[in-house]
Amino acid sequence: MAGRPTNPAAGARGIAFDVLRRVEEGGAYASRALDAALGAAGALDPREAGLATELVYGTLRRALALDAALAPHSRRALAELDPAARVALRLGAYQLLVLGTPAHAAVGETVALAKAVDHGRAAGYVNAVLRSLSRAARFPDPPALEADPAGHVAAAEALPRWVAEEWVGWLGAGEALALARAMNAPAPLCVRTPDREALLARARAAGLAAAPAARAPGGVVLTGASVGELARAAGGVPFQVQDEAAQLVTLLAAGDLAGRPARVLDACAAPGGKAFHLAELLGPGAEVVAIELHPRKADELAREAARRGLPAVRVVCADAGKPIPGLEPGSFDAVLVDAPCAGLGTLRRHPELKLRRAPGDLPRMAALQRKIALNAARYARPGAPVVYSICSLSRAEGPEVVETLLGEGFRRAPPPAGFPADVLDARGDLLTLPSRHGTDGFYAARLVRDVPSTD
Ligand SMILES: C[S@@+](CC[C@H](N)C(=O)[O-])C[C@H]1O[C@@H](n2cnc3c(N)ncnc32)[C@H](O)[C@@H]1O
Incomplete structure (x- = not known):
């Protein structure tokens, strides 16, 4: 099902599908691929841009759990599928299981994206698997934390089991679970500046939610703002994106x-x-x-x-x-x-x-x-x-x-x-x-x- 990217004009789901394919097939970083795709899409409704962002990050954060939920509905192992089919299935499953998108929209629009790739050869398979999932849309239950701490952390927070084992062994089960959960939440934009008071004043004057970082004296944390918005607000006050x-x-x-x-x-x-x-x-x-x-x-x-x-x-x-x-x-x-x-x-x-x-x-x-x-x-x-x-x-x-x-x-x-x-x-x-x-x-x-x- 390899082929050219679908047209970004397809909206949030089309952009997300293209970006996720670049990540899966081309080894791209999601953040860079998404920025490029949103830039190429031009004047996009902010709600569509927000949905594309949610679909890309959410699907990647939950990919392992989505694969586990899809597995009983797929005759073939997810890992053996063509990458674009796997991406389409995850994208559809994320909408069904996490966003609660109605089945006709989640399945129909995902299948339409799959059809646009490689003459739609995998679209029928994507359709059948997502329809089956939509009839029993649930993630498998994780094992109990006490019985299998790493298994619980891995399944509950879609973390590779070997990472869960490492964190449980190092930090203990409770901290590992909290850590895995925090890793699935969006990170705020954080920047460093040599002139914090000036940057804070300019960001706030432009209506951006900006606050001093808790510990680093040059740090500013912004919620819900993009680098571009901050750059426009900063009016020449230097800053650099840095956690x-x-x-x-x-x-x-x-x-x-x-x-x-x-x-x-x-x-x-x-x-x-x-x-x-x-x-x-x-x-x-x-x-x-x-x-x-x-x-x-x-x-x-x-x-x-x-x-x-x-x-x-x-x-x-x-x-x-x-x-x-x-x-x-x-x-x-x-x-x-x-x-x-x-x-x-x-x-x-x-x-x-x-x-x-x-x-x-x-x-x-x-x-x-x-x-x-x-x-x-x-x-x-x-x-x-x-x-x-x-x-x-x-x-x-x-x-x-x-x-x-x-x-x-x-x-x-x-x-x-x-x-x-x-x-x-x-x-x-x-x-x-x-x-x-x-x-x-x-x-x-x-x-x-x-x-x-x-x-
Ligand atoms: C974690 S990043 C450094 C981030 C950087 N200190 C910053 O704050 O922006 C590690 C960097 O080391 C470089 N690197 C990898 N192996 C290296 C080596 N043997 N000698 C010097 N640099 C290396 C990588 O290309 C990468 O740019």
């Missing part, structure tokens, strides 16, 4: 260097949220050396630093897992290792990761994270903080990587003065959870070594 937890990571790394002419290494820098935050935070004469492996991303990073007027950011395209040409070990006042990760802390914003990640990703990411962290840490001068951070929530990528650094002579260092204590765990590491803090899920540790690196 509050990401802002806290930068402050954990260099909050105590604010206003100083310090040298900071950002070992994994693109797209630049933390590098630009560092540059805004440090004083005149400071330097932020921003390392990025991928040349295209490094170029974009350098262009964006220039556009934002941040000459302190010096971009170097290099592999931070190996000695970095031109950099002297022991020469930085702080090192931030914001490592590539499985992204399990960002499922609110990237629900497609539920379908894309596999258990083997964790040890693979952890090996890469260890390599980068160990190499980058050599560039901190004795006594300077090394902050290791990830926007993922797994022991393998978080505390277990930190254990490696602790085995290399590092010890945990206290956070900068005034750092919010409610985001620190019992060991003093940062652990943010949407269920507890309303932010994305991040893990970070601030470490220090008193002697120079010996290698």
Whole structure:
């Protein structure tokens, strides 16, 4: 059933179908594909745009539970179906089971979308499965929490079982359930700005619901507003989209260097949220050396630093897992290792990761994270903080990587003065959870070594 995208003029359901196919078949990020599709659709009724957004995010958030509900009605396993047929079935099932759309509309309009693809060969099958589901429209009951905690969390919140097992094992059943539930709720727009009072005033004057972030001093949280609306309201006050937890990571790394002419290494820098935050935070004469492996991303990073007027950011395209040409070990006042990760802390914003990640990703990411962290840490001068951070929530990528650094002579260092204590765990590491803090899920540790690196 592969074929050209259907026409976005088909309205919210057509846009959602196209976007979900791009995610399923082309590996696209839902947020980017949706933004592009809504942009291409031009002047769309805001209710249609809202419905398209709900259909895309909702279908991806609930995909595993929708598949479980569809399974008894489908002769063929969902995984074996043509991707466009699978997408159509999920989209129809989401309308039937979650939105409560009347069956004739949910089935009829979904089948019409399937007909427009590949001469409609799968439309008959989609029709039969959705009609059958519509006669007994329900999700299967999850197992009892006490009997099978991970099974309950997985089934109740449409989370892969292996992720549920990891969260239950790490955080306990109650927190894991709350976390999985919070990951299925829409995330607010959060931005960082060097002039919070001005941005708040302008956003509010334009009628946007804007509030200061609870902990990060440059953070502004907006409910029900788009980046475009904020940009129009801001009237030149600079801002950058960045979750509050990401802002806290930068402050954990260099909050105590604010206003100083310090040298900071950002070992994994693109797209630049933390590098630009560092540059805004440090004083005149400071330097932020921003390392990025991928040349295209490094170029974009350098262009964006220039556009934002941040000459302190010096971009170097290099592999931070190996000695970095031109950099002297022991020469930085702080090192931030914001490592590539499985992204399990960002499922609110990237629900497609539920379908894309596999258990083997964790040890693979952890090996890469260890390599980068160990190499980058050599560039901190004795006594300077090394902050290791990830926007993922797994022991393998978080505390277990930190254990490696602790085995290399590092010890945990206290956070900068005034750092919010409610985001620190019992060991003093940062652990943010949407269920507890309303932010994305991040893990970070601030470490220090008193002697120079010996290698
Ligand atoms: C989690 S993202 C960093 C986000 C960034 N710090 C920010 O706040 O915007 C990780 C980045 O590291 C880059 N990366 C992956 N492997 C790398 C390596 N070996 N050396 C340097 N950068 C790497 C990825 O391309 C990606 O841009």
